[in-house]
Amino acid sequence: MSDDLPTISPEAQTFLDRNRAPSLPPFSIRPWLVRRMRQRLAQSDASVIADIESRLMADVSLTETDGVPVVSIQPANAEPGSTKYGIYVHGGAFMFGGAEDALGMLMADALGLEVVSLEYPLSPEAAYPAALDECVRAYEHITGSLGPSCVLFGASTGANLVLAMMQRIRARGLVVPAGIGLISPCADLNPSGDSRMANAVRDPVARWRNHFDKAFASYARHAEVENPLVSPIHADFTGDYPPTIITTGTRDLFLSDSVRLASRMRRAGQSPELRVHEGMWHAFLDQLDIPEATESRKEIALFLNDALSVNRSDIAEDRSATART
Numbered sequence: 248m249s250d251d252l253p254t255i256s257p258e259a260q261t262f263l264d265r266n267r268a269p270s271l272p273p274f275s276i277r278p279w280l281v282r283r284m285r286q287r288l289a290q291s292d293a294s295v296i297a298d299i300e301s302r303l304m305a306d307v308s309l310t311e312t313d314g315v316p317v318v319s320i321q322p323a324n325a326e327p328g329s330t331k332y333g334i335y336v337h338g339g340a341f342m343f344g345g346a347e348d349a350l351g352m353l354m355a356d357a358l359g360l361e362v363v364s365l366e367y368p369l370s371p372e373a374a375y376p377a378a379l380d381e382c383v384r385a386y387e388h389i390t391g392s393l394g395p396s397c398v399l400f401g402a403s404t405g406a407n408l409v410l411a412m413m414q415r416i417r418a419r420g421l422v423v424p425a426g427i428g429l430i431s432p433c434a435d436l437n438p439s440g441d442s443r444m445a446n447a448v449r450d451p452v453a454r455w456r457n458h459f460d461k462a463f464a465s466y467a468r469h470a471e472v473e474n475p476l477v478s479p480i481h482a483d484f485t486g487d488y489p490p491t492i493i494t495t496g497t498r499d500l501f502l503s504d505s506v507r508l509a510s511r512m513r514r515a516g517q518s519p520e521l522r523v524h525e526g527m528w529h530a531f532l533d534q535l536d537i538p539e540a541t542e543s544r545k546e547i548a549l550f551l552n553d554a555l556s557v558n559r560s561d562i563a564e565d566r567s568a569t570a571r572t
Contacts, residue, residue: 255526256538263526266451276371276465281342285369288343296349299535303356307347313388315381316366318346320355331396331555333362334389334424336382336412338403338431338530340462341370350402350430350533353540357548358398363389367408374468375477382408383415390422398551399489400428402530403501404466407433410479410508413488426554427491428547431530432508433501434480436463436472440503453500453529480508484515490557492520492550494543496527522546 252260300307306321320335333355337348346364355362365385367378390397401409406429416423443455453459467477475482491512495505502523509521524531524539532547534540 252526258537259526259531259539262534262537263451263528276461278371281371285343289345292349295535296347296352299349299352304352307352309347312363312385312392315385315388316346317385317389318348318351318364318366320352320362320364322352322355322359322361324356324359325361326359329360330394331398331552332360332393333358333551334386334397334399335362335364336367336399336401336405336408337364338401338405338433339369340459341378341404341466342462343369349535350530353533353535353544354400354428354548357544358551359548360552363393370462370466370468375466375470378466379408379411379415379476382412383419383421386412386416387419387421395422396555397422397424398426398428398555399424400430400547400551401432402430402532404433406430407436407479410434410482411476414476414479414482417486423487424489425557426551427489428551429491429493429505429508430532430547431495431499431501432493432504433459433463434478434504434508436467436478440501440507442500442502442504446498446500446502449498450500450528451498455500459500480504480511484512484517486516488512488515488517490520490550490554491517492522492547494522494524494532494547496524496529496531498526498528499531500529520550 303323305323308319310317310319335351337344337346337351346366348364351362351364365382367381399409409427438460447455470477472478473481493505493509495502505521509519512519524543527539532540532543
C-alpha cells in the first residue's frame with residue numbers, strides 16, 4: 248500500500264520516502280559501542296551543522312559556566328544589545344548528541360536571540376541524576392550572569408530534562424523562565440501511551456523496542472521510573488507555572504507523551520499550547536528545508552518571544568508599583 252500523504256509538503260514526503268521506519272539491529276549498552284555510535288552520528292551531523300552555522304549564525308562558541316560546558320549560539324539576526332536569551336537542552340535518548348546541535352541553532356535563528364545550549368554527562372557513563380544536576384547548576388549560573396529574561400526549551404529527552412529542571416527551579420526558588428518550549432517531549436520513561444504501539448513502524452527516526460527502551464533503562468539505572476524527576480509526566484504542575492508550548496507530529500513515536508502531558512497540565516490548572524503537525528515525526532524541527540519544520544519553529548519562537556515580552560512588562564509594572572509605595 249502506498250504511504251504517500253497528499254496532506255504534507257513534497258519536501259516532507261521526500262524525507263519519509265528516504266527514511267522509512269528504522270531497521271537498525273538491537274544494540275547493547277556497552278560504553279565502547281556507544282562511544283563508537285556517537286562518533287558516527289557526529290560525523291554524519293557535521294556537514295549539516297556546518298551548513299546551518301555558515302548560513303544563519305554569527306558565532307557559535309564553546310565556553311563554560313560554573314564548570315559546566317555550554318555552547319553560546321549567536322544567530323546573525325539577533326538584536327544587538329538585547330537582554331533576552333534562550334537556554335536549550337539537546338536530545339539524544341540521554342546517550343547521544345551534544346550542545347553544538349542543529350536544532351538549537353535553528354531555534355536561535357527562529358527566536359532571533361542568543362541561545363545558550365547546555366552540555367551534560369551522557370549515559371551509560373553517567374546515570375540519573377548526573378545530567379539533571381549539571382543542567383540545573385548551569386541554569387542557575389547562566390540566569391545569575393545574564394539576567395532573568397530567558398526562555399527554556401528542549402527536544403525529546405532534552406524536553407524531559409527541561410521538565411525535571413522546572414521541578415528543581417521551583418523547589419529552590421531560582422529564576423523562573425518566562426516561557427517553556429517542549430519539542431517531542433519524552434515525558435514518560437515507561438512504555439506507556441498508544442503512540443508507542445501505533446507509531447512503532449511509522450516514525451522514520453525513532454524506534455522503541457531495543458532502542459529507546461534500553462537507552463531509558465540505562466539512564467534511569469537504579470532510580471524508580473515513576474519518580475517525577477525521571478518521568479516528569481508525574482510532576483506537580485499546580486500553582487504558578489510558565490506559559491508552555493508542546494509540539495509533536497502525528498507520526499511521532501512519543502505523540503502520546505505530548506497529549507498526556509498537555510492533559511495533565513490542564514487538569515492542574517495550566518493552559519499549555521499543544522501543536523500536532525500532520526504527518527510529522529519525532530523532533531522533526533531539526534530539518535532546515537522542510538516547510539512544516541520551519542512553520543513549527545516559527546510557532547514556538549512566536550510563543551516564547553510573546554512570553555518574554557509579557558514577562559518583561561509584568562516585571563516593569565511590579566517595579567513601578569513598588570516605587571510608588
